[in-house]
Amino acid sequence: MAAASLEVRALSVGYGPVRALRDVTIDVPEGAIVAVLGGNGAGKSTLLRAISRTLGFQGGHVTSGSVRFDDRPLDGLSATRVVAAGVVQVPEGRQVFARMTVADNLRAGALGATGGRRSSAEALARVHELFPLLADRAHQRAGLLSGGEQQMLAMGRALMAGPRLLLLDEPSLGLAPLMAARIAETVQEINAAGTSVLLVEQNAAIALRLASTAYVLDVGEVALSGTADELASSDEVRRRYLGVVDEDAAADASRAQAAAPTLTRWSA
Numbered sequence: 173m174a175a176a177s178l179e180v181r182a183l184s185v186g187y188g189p190v191r192a193l194r195d196v197t198i199d200v201p202e203g204a205i206v207a208v209l210g211g212n213g214a215g216k217s218t219l220l221r222a223i224s225r226t227l228g229f230q231g232g233h234v235t236s237g238s239v240r241f242d243d244r245p246l247d248g249l250s251a252t253r254v255v256a257a258g259v260v261q262v263p264e265g266r267q268v269f270a271r272m273t274v275a276d277n278l279r280a281g282a283l284g285a286t287g288g289r290r291s292s293a294e295a296l297a298r299v300h301e302l303f304p305l306l307a308d309r310a311h312q313r314a315g316l317l318s319g320g321e322q323q324m325l326a327m328g329r330a331l332m333a334g335p336r337l338l339l340l341d342e343p344s345l346g347l348a349p350l351m352a353a354r355i356a357e358t359v360q361e362i363n364a365a366g367t368s369v370l371l372v373e374q375n376a377a378i379a380l381r382l383a384s385t386a387y388v389l390d391v392g393e394v395a396l397s398g399t400a401d402e403l404a405s406s407d408e409v410r411r412r413y414l415g416v417v418d419e420d421a422a423a424d425a426s427r428a429q430a431a432a433p434t435l436t437r438w439s440a
Contacts, residue, residue, distance in 0.1 A: 177202040177368055178223070178259075178337055183237030185215075185222050185392075192218045192232065193392045199385075200337065205359070205369040207383035207400065209376050209413055214389040216372040217264055220339045223370070224261040225251045241337065258336035264345065264372075266326040270315030274306050277314050277325055281332030291334060298365075299328040302358055320351035327358065337368045344375045356382055376413035380404045388413075 178200035185193040193215045200206045210216050221227045223239050225246060239246045246254055269277050278299060282292040300307040303324040309317065314325055323343055330338060340359065344352035356378050363369050373379035380386060380400045388396040388409065396403060403409045 177242055178370065179238075179240045179243075180219070180223065181238045181240075183219070183222060183239065184235045185218050185227065185232055186235050187230070187232045191235075191392060193222070195237070196389070196392070196394055198387050198394070198397075200368055200370050201385075203363070203366065203368055204385065205363050205371060205383045207371045207373060207379035207386040208389060209373060209379055209386060209403075209409070210389035211374065211412075213391070215392040216389055217341055218392075219389070220261055220341050220370070220372055223254075224259060224339055225249055225254045226261065255333050255335075258334070259339065260330045260333045260335035260337070261339035262326050262330045262341060262343065264341040266319070266322040268314040268317075268322050268325050268329070270313065272314055273311050274314055274317070274325055275310040277329050278306070278332050281329030283333075292332065295332045295334055299331050302331070302361060303328050320347050320355070323347065323351075323355055324358075327355075327362075331362070335367055337370065338362065340369060340371045340373075342372060342374060344373065344378055352378060374413075376409065 178198075180196060180198045183193055183196045184191065196215070196219060198206070198208070198219075208216050208219060218227070218232060221230065221232065222234055223246065227233060234247070241257060241259055244257070246257065246259070249257070269280065272280070278296060282295065305321060306325060306328050309321070314322065317325060327340075327343070343355050343359070347355065352375065359369060359371065359382055371379055371383060380403060383400045386398070386400050386403045387394050388403065396406065396409065398406075404414070
């Protein structure tokens with residue numbers, strides 16, 4: 173297996189006395205898409221915040237473990253320096269600057285870039301290539317965009333910093349299926365151009381279609397891990413995250429119900 177560009181080792185995180193992550197270990201190999209699945213409260217967003225060093229904004233803190241990118245520790249770095257190192261997060265809920273124009277949002281994303289004006293111009297050209305709508309709406313306030321358009325803007329803003337690793341937090345959340353599919357296709361394009369992706373998703377069908385490897389978080393711990401194909405064929409994953417009914421279990425339940433004695437309700 174290729175050396176991991178991102179290594180998370182035995183990471184534990186707390187919010188005050190509440191333990192949100194416990195001994196989480198994951199790898200994101202260079203050039204890969206890796207998915208993290210799990211329900212609400214599983215710790216998925218907390219994991220991304222710990223990597224991007226933004227935990228403090230929500231009152232969280234790392235209690236043990238380590239995070240390394242390209243064999244360099246991210247522990248102790250500010251969020252700004254993590255971006256400069258090439259790790260950029262697209263937060264859940266998009267969080268665009270609603271009163272600013274689309275163009276100004278993208279310029280704000282470039283503030284974390286280290287390559288100067290020329291690289292910013294190249295990054296903007298690439299963003300407009302991926303999301304032509306953002307060029308058309310350059311002077312429109314971001315708050316007037318639809319949810320899907322705001323997701324495009326949030327991703328475009330992150331790309332302006334020239335990330336080598338993109339942290340995506342629930343990019344399909346609240347989007348219509350067609351728009352979610354378009355976002356998924358764009359994630360593939362971004363990855364094909366050389367950017368590694370750590371994708372947090374509740375939509376397991378999309379995540380497992382995009383990723384080569386996946387981890388399942390449950391109450392802050394890694395419950396399952398493996399290739400995307402292995403997890404897609406796991407009965408537990410299929411039942412809990414893909415909405416696939418275990419036919420044998422359903423048949424057993426049906427037979428048990430049919431064999432149960434019929435209860436008669438007597439009237440007074």
